[in-house]
Structure formats: C-alpha cells, structure tokens
Amino acid sequence: MTLLVTGGTGQLAQALGAAAPGRGIAVRVVGRPAFDFDRPDSLAAAVAAANPSLVVNAAAYTAVDAAEGDALAAWRANRDGPEILAALCRERGIPLIHVSTDYVFDGLKGAPYVETDPTAPQGVYGASKLGGEQAVLASGCRAIVLRTSWVYSHTGRNFVRTMLGAARKTSRLRVVADQIGCPTAAADLADAVLAIAARLGVEGGARLGNEDWRCEWGGVFHAAGAGFTSWHGLAVAAFAAAAPYGGPVPEVAAIATADWPTPVRRPPDSRLDCGKLARVFGVALPAWEAGLARTIAALAAAGGLAG
Numbered sequence: 001m002t003l004l005v006t007g008g009t010g011q012l013a014q015a016l017g018a019a020a021p022g023r024g025i026a027v028r029v030v031g032r033p034a035f036d037f038d039r040p041d042s043l044a045a046a047v048a049a050a051n052p053s054l055v056v057n058a059a060a061y062t063a064v065d066a067a068e069g070d071a072l073a074a075w076r077a078n079r080d081g082p083e084i085l086a087a088l089c090r091e092r093g094i095p096l097i098h099v100s101t102d103y104v105f106d107g108l109k110g111a112p113y114v115e116t117d118p119t120a121p122q123g124v125y126g127a128s129k130l131g132g133e134q135a136v137l138a139s140g141c142r143a144i145v146l147r148t149s150w151v152y153s154h155t156g157r158n159f160v161r162t163m164l165g166a167a168r169k170t171s172r173l174r175v176v177a178d179q180i181g182c183p184t185a186a187a188d189l190a191d192a193v194l195a196i197a198a199r200l201g202v203e204g205g206a207r208l209g210n211e212d213w214r215c216e217w218g219g220v221f222h223a224a225g226a227g228f229t230s231w232h233g234l235a236v237a238a239f240a241a242a243a244p245y246g247g248p249v250p251e252v253a254a255i256a257t258a259d260w261p262t263p264v265r266r267p268p269d270s271r272l273d274c275g276k277l278a279r280v281f282g283v284a285l286p287a288w289e290a291g292l293a294r295t296i297a298a299l300a301a302a303g304g305l306a307g
Contacts, residue, residue: 002093004050007058011153015190036220038082065263067124079131086139095142102149103132107267115220123264149287167248177232181270182224185291222272225288245300
C-alpha cells in the first residue's frame with residue numbers, strides 16, 4: 001500500500017518517509033514544485049500519479065509572524081489547498097489525515113484543551129489553519145484532523161535546533177517561561193500517524209471501501225507529546241539531553257512573554273488532551289521527555305551537535 005505524504009522536506013513528512021518502510025508501507029513524499037498549493041492543478045497530478053491508499057497532508061504555511069503580512073499565501077496553503085486536496089480524496093475514496101495546530105486556541109482555558117472546546121485563533125496563521133480544518137471536514141471525504149503542537153525534529157528549522165545553534169554563539173540565553181504546551185517529536189507524531197493507518201486497515205494494502213469506514217474514525221483528534229512544559233523548560237531539557245553528546249550547556253534565563261514581544265500573541269497555555277486519540281485508535285504519543293531524548297540522539301548521530 002502507498003501513503004501520499006505532502007510537505008516535501010518538512011519535519012513530519014521526512015519522519016514519515018523514514019519510519020514507514022520498516023512497517024511495509026511505501027511512502028511517496030511530495031513537495032514543491034511537483035505539489036504546490038499555489039498551483040491547484042499540481043495536486044490532482046500528484047494524487048493520480050501516486051494512486052495512494054491514504055493521504056497525509058503535512059504541508060502548511062507555518063511562519064506565524066510572517067503570516068500577518070502575507071495573509072493570502074497563508075490562507076492558500078492552510079485552507080484553500082487542503083480543501084482542494086480533500087475534494088480529490090473524496091472523489092477517489094481515499095481517507096485523508098490532515099495535520100493542524102494548537103494555535104486554533106487562544107490558550108486562556110487554564111486546562112488542557114479537548115477537541116470540542118471553542119476555538120479562538122489569535123492571528124492569521126491560527127485562523128487559516130482553523131479554516132483548513134473546517135474545509136476538510138466539510139468536504140465530504142473521510143477525514144481525520146490531527147491537531148498537534150510544538151513539533152521539532154533533528155532536521156529542519158525548529159525550536160530545539162534553534163536553541164542548540166544559539167548556544168554555540170553565546171553562553172547565556174533568555175527563553176520565555178510563561179507559555180506552556182506539549183512538545184512533540186516529529187518521529188513520535190509519525191509513529192502515531194502510521195499506527196492510525198494500521199488501525200484504519202490500509203496497512204494490509206486494500207483501500208477502504210465506504211462500508212468499512214467507521215464514523216468514529218472521522219473528525220478532530222489531538223495528537224501531541226504526553227505531559228507539558230514551558231519553552232524555557234524545553235530549552236533546559238534539550239541542553240541537558242545534549243550534554244552527554246558534547247552539546248553546549250549555556251545558562252538559560254527564564255523571562256516573561258512581555259520581555260520577548262512578537263507580532264502575534266502566542267497561546268499562554270495550549271496543552272492538548274489526547275485522550276480521544278487513545279480511546280478511538282488506541283494510540284498515545286510518548287512523554288515529551290522521551291521524544292526529546294530520541295531526537296537529540298538522532299541529531300547527535302547525524303553530527304548535528306558538532307561545532
């Protein structure tokens with residue numbers, strides 16, 4: 001069977017490409033220019049060429065602050081493109097897993113968010129991702145929306161790699177400590193996606209018929225690392241995990257959000273309750289600390305802690 005994974009060189013797309021072959025799953029990862037939400041005709045061509053059993057949409061416009069000045073591009077990538085992709089999946093009878101974000105919430109609940117909590121995005125990025133969720137779910141395709149948070153990997157641009165890189169240039173860093181969430185290793189999220197695929201039955205090679213689809217499989221699910229911490233806590237933990245491999249160990253000062261202003265307000269508490277994912281699919285991501293250790297080990301093995 002074949003998974004068509006969008007997102008090109010993105011963290012989740014690459015993690016899926018690395019994890020799937022060992023499970024007997026063929027993954028075709030597509031990205032620009034062959035698959036480009038700014039060129040709608042490229043979507044149909046990519047789906048037709050892959051003839052997949054399942055599509056995983058990991059492509060997105062993720063530059064939170066830049067989206068404020070580039071709103072049209074953010075909406076094309078985060079809502080309009082996924083809407084077209086969902087329609088193609090509906091026409092071909094292909095299930096779609098669409099990846100979304102904790103930024104659909106304002107972070108003011110004061111407790112972990114469940115899937116039915118009211119959404120209140122605070123910027124273009126969050127609003128466009130919410131628009132994508134709604135478009136995919138309204139398309140009529142057999143869709144699973146996975147909201148995740150604070151994704152990082154041993155490849156690509158992410159908070160963990162940024163912190164490690166900054167520590168090579170200075171012995172003292174300042175990191176926000178009053179925003180909390182659920183850090184998620186891309187490798188752990190990829191494992192969760194593949195476990196969902198197996199539960200759907202596509203791992204056996206047969207495309208799901210309409211009569212095989214269970215209504216409880218569709219809808220929104222939260223999928224993030226278990227437990228929570230702050231950005232400051234994640235940075236400190238990353239340095240501690242990297243130290244045995246010769247990574248930098250700077251002083252990390254805790255600061256408030258007000259001390260590090262950004263164009264878009266970040267959710268102060270975007271913790272996600274992932275209980276529904278466990279109940280419906282039997283899938284639970286590991287503790288965020290375990291995901292971090294896994295990522296740091298991969299980074300060290302790739303020589304990413306040198307220098």
